[in-house]
Amino acid sequence: MKSVTKFVKVVTNMGHRKIPESTISRLFVYLREIASLANMNIRTISSGELGERLNLSDAQVRKDLGYFGQFGVSGSGYDTNELKAALEKILGKNKTWNVAVVGVGHLGSALLTYPGFKEHGLNLVAAFDSDARKIGKEISGVTIEAFENMPKAVKNNKVSIGVIAVPAQRAQEVADKFVSAGIKCILNFAPTSLNVPEDVKVKDVDLSRELETLSYFLAGKK
Amino acid sequence: MKSVTKFVKVVTNMGHRKIPESTISRLFVYLREIASLANMNIRTISSGELGERLNLSDAQVRKDLGYFGQFGVSGSGYDTNELKAALEKILGKNKTWNVAVVGVGHLGSALLTYPGFKEHGLNLVAAFDSDARKIGKEISGVTIEAFENMPKAVKNNKVSIGVIAVPAQRAQEVADKFVSAGIKCILNFAPTSLNVPEDVKVKDVDLSRELETLSYFLAGKK
DNA sequence: GTATGTGAACTATTTCACAGCT
DNA sequence: AGCTGTGAAATAGTTCACATAC
Numbered sequence: 186m187k188s189v190t191k192f193v194k195v196v197t198n199m200g201h202r203k204i205p206e207s208t209i210s211r212l213f214v215y216l217r218e219i220a221s222l223a224n225m226n227i228r229t230i231s232s233g234e235l236g237e238r239l240n241l242s243d244a245q246v247r248k249d250l251g252y253f254g255q256f257g258v259s260g261s262g263y264d265t266n267e268l269k270a271a272l273e274k275i276l277g278k279n280k281t282w283n284v285a286v287v288g289v290g291h292l293g294s295a296l297l298t299y300p301g302f303k304e305h306g307l308n309l310v311a312a313f314d315s316d317a318r319k320i321g322k323e324i325s326g327v328t329i330e331a332f333e334n335m336p337k338a339v340k341n342n343k344v345s346i347g348v349i350a351v352p353a354q355r356a357q358e359v360a361d362k363f364v365s366a367g368i369k370c371i372l373n374f375a376p377t378s379l380n381v382p383e384d385v386k387v388k389d390v391d392l393s394r395e396l397e398t399l400s401y402f403l404a405g406k407k
Numbered sequence: 408m409k410s411v412t413k414f415v416k417v418v419t420n421m422g423h424r425k426i427p428e429s430t431i432s433r434l435f436v437y438l439r440e441i442a443s444l445a446n447m448n449i450r451t452i453s454s455g456e457l458g459e460r461l462n463l464s465d466a467q468v469r470k471d472l473g474y475f476g477q478f479g480v481s482g483s484g485y486d487t488n489e490l491k492a493a494l495e496k497i498l499g500k501n502k503t504w505n506v507a508v509v510g511v512g513h514l515g516s517a518l519l520t521y522p523g524f525k526e527h528g529l530n531l532v533a534a535f536d537s538d539a540r541k542i543g544k545e546i547s548g549v550t551i552e553a554f555e556n557m558p559k560a561v562k563n564n565k566v567s568i569g570v571i572a573v574p575a576q577r578a579q580e581v582a583d584k585f586v587s588a589g590i591k592c593i594l595n596f597a598p599t600s601l602n603v604p605e606d607v608k609v610k611d612v613d614l615s616r617e618l619e620t621l622s623y624f625l626a627g628k629k
Numbered sequence: 630g631t632a633t634g635t636g637a638a639c640t641a642t643t644t645c646a647c648a649g650c651t
Numbered sequence: 652a653g654c655t656g657t658g659a660a661a662t663a664g665t666t667c668a669c670a671t672a673c
Contacts, residue, residue: 205664206620213619217598231632240600243632244666251634259633259672276619277626295517305618345625370625372617376439378462386624388617395594395612396527397435397498398428402608403567403592404499427642453654465654466644473656481650481655 208249209276214239215246216272223265231262281306285344287359288351289314289329292374296350297325310342311335332359336366346370353377360387430471431498436461437468438494445487453484503528507566509581510573511536511551514596518572519547532564533557554581558588568592575599582609 218238222230232246239246250256250268253275257263273279284307286293293312296302302309309325315332322329330338338344347363349356349371356375363371364381371387373379376394379387440460444452454468461468472478472490475497479485495501506529508515515534518524524531531547537554544551552560560566569585571578571593578597585593586603593609595601598616601609 203663207664209623210616210620213616213623214600233632238600240602242666244668247632247634248665255634257633260631261673262632276623278622280622280626282622282625291517291520291522295513295521298513299517299614300513301615301618305615306622307618346621370621372621378436378460380462386621388621390614390617392521392612393523393527394432394435395610396523396529398432399568399592399594399608399610400500400502400504400528401431401435401498403504404502425641429642455654464644466646467642469654469656470643477656479655482653483651484654 202252204252208252211239211241211245211249212272212276215249216269216276216278219263219265219269219272223269227265229262229264232257234262278306281308282345283308283310283342284346284348285309285311285313285335285339285342286348286350287313287332287335287363288349288355289319289324290350293348293350294324296348296374297327307346310344311338313338332362335362339363339366339368344368346372348372348374349379350374424474426474430474433461433463433467433471434494434498437471438491438498438500441485441487441491441494445491450487451484452487454479456484500528503530504567505530505532505564506568506570507531507533507535507557507561507564508570508572509535509554509557509585510571510577511541511546512572515570515572516546518570518596519549529568532566533560535560554584557584561585561588561590566590568594570594570596571601572596 215235218235219230231243232250233243236243236246247257250263254271256268256271284302286296286309289297289312293314297309297312309327312324312327312329313332313335314320314329319329320331339347345368347359347368347370349359349363351359353375356373356377357379360371360373360379360381364385369385371379371381371385373387373389374392376391378389381387437457440457441452453465454472455465458465458468469479472485476493478490478493506524508518508531511519511534515536519531519534531549534546534549534551535554535557536542536551539553541551542553561569567590569581569590569592571581571585573581575597576599578595578599579601582593582595582601582603586607591607593601593603593607595609595611596614598613600611603609
């Protein structure tokens with residue numbers, strides 16, 4: 186007697202195993218590479234080849250993908266078009282989000298002109314500063330407003346992500362105002378640790394720390 | 408018979424236990440906080456209080472410091488001035504390094520004007536681009552040169568850190584040229600994984616990935 | 630033969646918990 | 652009593668290795 190087993194691809198993480206944040210981050214890297222391969226008309230790739238291109242082990246690639254389903258074919262590898270579609274679905278690349286920036290100094294204005302925002306589905310819709318001389322100026326198609334207007338603007342523009350680009354000593358104050366305006370997701374460029382409620386996600390981007398660890402490494406050799 | 412034990416503070420990691428990179432990164436955070444406390448004339452702080460300010464556990468603080476020596480006093484905590492001095496020594500804050508940037512587009516020019524470089528002992532001494540229209544222009548006191556001149560300039564200026572701020576598809580080429588010019592330390596802003604010899608340290612700063620993981624988080628909550 | 634998917638083993642990092650110092 | 656320093660326990664993340672599929 187023959188038994189027939191049907192496998193179903195799982196694209197959301199149904200089994201709700203805990204997924205490492207590093208896995209999520211690598212999935213974006215896989216997607217980039219796979220998209221480029223698909224674009225070059227390469228139809229199939231193995232975990233080993235993909236890992237080699239990205240300086241990762243074959244096992245790492247398979248394990249990461251394994252959290253979300255079974256996308257490969259034994260003996261041949263992964264179909265690039267299928268895997269691309271699956272990753273896009275997993276990672277929610279089709280959605281867009283509105284973003285507001287507080288602090289239009291060096292960093293803030295560099296961010297406002299950074300094309301990567303738009304490329305990743307993030308629309309800058311508002312910018313705020315408390316320096317009166319900056320208010321009213323336009324940058325990247327957005328007019329800088331007074332910080333006091335922020336909560337109202339967040340609601341009117343359905344802002345999902347708040348970006349903090351002010352000096353460290355003012356960052357907590359801005360975070361508190363974001364939280365009370367209903368923001369659940371903060372991108373923090375200030376070199377300080379923010380206190381927020383549990384349901385608010387903070388992503389810290391601390392360029393100073395990166396630079397510091399680099400010079401620590403250099404100090405170590407010789 | 409009584410035994411007398413003498414303990415000596417270890418400031419370098421003599422015992423060469425393996426130290427997590429995350430520990431190093433946190434030490435810089437401790438230093439910032441401790442410097443600010445010392446500045447406010449707070450003389451002493453416990454691991455618990457310090458952890459609370461930084462959203463870290465008391466055990467984490469003690470374990471991190473423990474890799475480098477014994478800086479605390481049982482029953483009272485850490486002397487802020489002593490700990491500040493010790494951390495500065497451990498982390499090699501006094502040294503400065505020369506930096507060269509390749510790629511003076513949006514990102515590169517934002518970096519060139521970023522004051523954090525100088526604040527962390529990094530001196531921008533040269534900038535390169537392969538766009539003929541940019542060559543000869545000055546930015547932040549540095550004149551943009553042709554990419555071909557880079558290896559010579561790296562040697563003449565004793566450059567220790569190479570910064571890559573070009574599009575992904577050109578990043579490996581730039582990295583190779585840095586490596587053959589003798590650079591041992593690369594700060595990579597291109598969203599791609601670089602292949603370099605073992606003795607070269609690459610620090611990736613991938614803003615796109617940070618943005619992407621943010622939108623993944625948002626996509627997850629309905 | 631080649632490559633996946635996945636428990637099991639291993640490694641890294643964090644947290645616990647407590648002896649010992651002030 | 653209060654707090655450090657540190658092995659031991661727990662947790663997180665990566666790599667191994669192999670049964671299974673094509």
